[in-house]
Amino acid sequence: MNQAATTQNPTTEEVDFRELDDIIDKEYGSDRENLIMILQAIQRRYNYLPKPTLTYLATKIGVPYSQIYGVATFYATFSLEPRGRNIISICLGTACHVRGGERIRERLVDTLHIQDGQTTEDGRYTLESVRCIGCCSLGPVIKINEDMHGRIASDEVEKILNQYE
């Protein structure tokens, strides 16, 4: 089963700045226009955006931290909190909605005891709602890490969740 990268909340000492340099410099030429894509790369590496990486990024590309924080909080993709081992994306696109996506979401909330954007205490799951993954014909759809589960009924939710450790 696919599993998202696991990380604890790293402190400044634990961030590998050489690796970060590679991302910022080599892949994106320290270009401030590439800010969003740099943040995406950092999130791919850490599974979220640790604060030390953002302050470092600010000095590195000459953009105020406040502005980076603004971008990181404006876009739905970014998380400033550590996320779970498995990211559950529940599609709340219109096609999924009319086919009962909301009921699937309720079922997930009831089963995992977390709300949208939260992570279970054991760090196993993070629940995120997304607006349309573009697999509307399979609605209602949930995506767990990279795996797509389509045409699911709310009584199948637990069985699907159990596949992910």
Place this chain on the structure above:
Amino acid sequence: MKIASVQDLEKIRDKYNPSLYQPKGLKVNVGMASCGIAAGAMDAFEKATEAFKDDPSVTICQTGCIGFCEMEPLVEIMAEGKPRVMYKNITADKILEAIDDYRGGAAKKKWILGQMRDPRSLMDDDLPNPVDKVEHFEGIPFLEDVPFYKGQVKIALRNCGYIDPDAIDAYIARKGYFALVEAIQGRKPKEIIEAVKQSGLRGRGGGGFPAGIKWATCAKHHGDRYIICNADEGDPGAYMDRSILEGDPHSVLEGMLIAAYAIGSSQGYIYVRNEYPLAVKRLITAIKQAEDYGLLGDNIADSDFSFHIKISTGAGAFVCGESTALMASLEGNVGRPRAKYVHTVEKGFRNSPTNLNNVETYANVPAILLKGADWYAGMGTEHSKGTKVFSLVGKVVNTGLVEVPMGISLNDIVFNIGGGVPKKKAFKAVQTGGPSGGCIPERFMKLPVDYQKLAEVGSIMGSGGMIVMDQDTCMVDVARYFLDFLKEESCGQCNPCREGIKQMLDILTDICQGNGKQGDIELLEELGAMVQKFSLCGLGTSAPNPVLTTILYFRDEYEKHIQDKKCPAGVCKALFHYEIDAEACTGCQVCFRKCPQDAVSGEKKKPHTIDQSKCIKCGICYEGCKFDAIKIR
């Protein structure tokens, strides 16, 4: 190898053509767009590849999405001198059997969607039809006659599902890049702009602005001009652009290249949603291949024209589909729109003249140049020319992507192509235009699809999402759903949108929870008019549309929610409950077994009952009952 002339393209075309139309041995095309992969196409592809890895007579090939998503994974099998057969719902456990079946003469009729009468696209019909003389299988319908495909005209989707999106030669074999090279080497930029104007092509992203006029205005302004492709397909329920990028990325690149040549630009950007990783991957491959052939980069096709394309991924903000917000995001900023006193064709990205069109618009351009503006303008209605791709989804039998000529009726799309509503439920409405659009009721189903006509009934063409709703869809809840979406996605910059949407949402939420008051409908109308009038950008000015159209056409549903405290569709939980109809119940115990709350009780073969105090209205029993015995009260 660098391509310097149309002759070079012809050579590649001649060389690749047999593998596309007359393959040696057996060729198996597996539809591998995101939707196909989600349905199991990847596993099927791997299974077949593994099984025939030592057999050079069998080629397993990937293609994009051929549109009929309901039947995915779709697998097409062909061989030289034999018909091309499309098998449906072919998962890994069925693919080898399907290949055997084809070899044995295609006997598994239930597995087969149809055989192709003519696999050529409208662009490459200068060559003879490769299956014209083959002996077709008896008793298998032609794909072109299957209701889902009948009436479709594929221009933007001309190659989706027919070619390997990762093979530039396949695109060239279907006359790809011919329009570009011919343009660079023999046509003046002005002529091209004129042709696009003549064709009547309008922006397919939703606005519907005439593309030729936009190009001409951009070309008039001086500075470093930019070409941007808006692939930030944010409307929930719409995936036309994803499908084009995943199935035929070169058509978009070629469209952008032609625009760049016509307008005079050397740098382009594709702003694509982060949620579409496969589209990004295929674009990266396509760009690399085009560069290797000298069709992208410096001195394209041995000329003075140079053009580069960079991909930029979005980060999950619906408002970035708005052109000025998109450009702000491309510059690495928060995606907030600005007022368009000065248009982006004059001052856009980096304050320079910028031409922005969406994926489908660009994909149409090569076809217009190849076949001529008059040909394109010959389709459609007075003000809406050509074809439009719709993603037909929701409560409809045949979900999928359909490309139809403008002017076709909604009825034709939903009932003839889409096959109507499943499970014999009653049709209620069709929603077009995403969160900026409206819900169109049954009495307007004869309406021709056209920018003006849809606007006249309060909706918009939008980018092409078409969501079918049935009796189980609550229109008040749909309005609430869209406003909830828009509240999250409003950038928060201007008051009318930020506060107006929130207030409207609060009222709608109250109505859905049974706390609606007399006068709420009128208040919603008043607030809606205010938000429409005073918001800064298109997101705000169109945000009230889903509310206002549902009030206009389904006012009785609002009134039932407010006055009777009832939700007739059985969606708003506070306003209904489930009951078992003792006469219809057979006591099959499906609901009894499925209920997660143990709220259902009753003996076998005797009518069951629901304990209302335990019921959480999850709907599992309602969906599961085969005898229609669970009633919404």
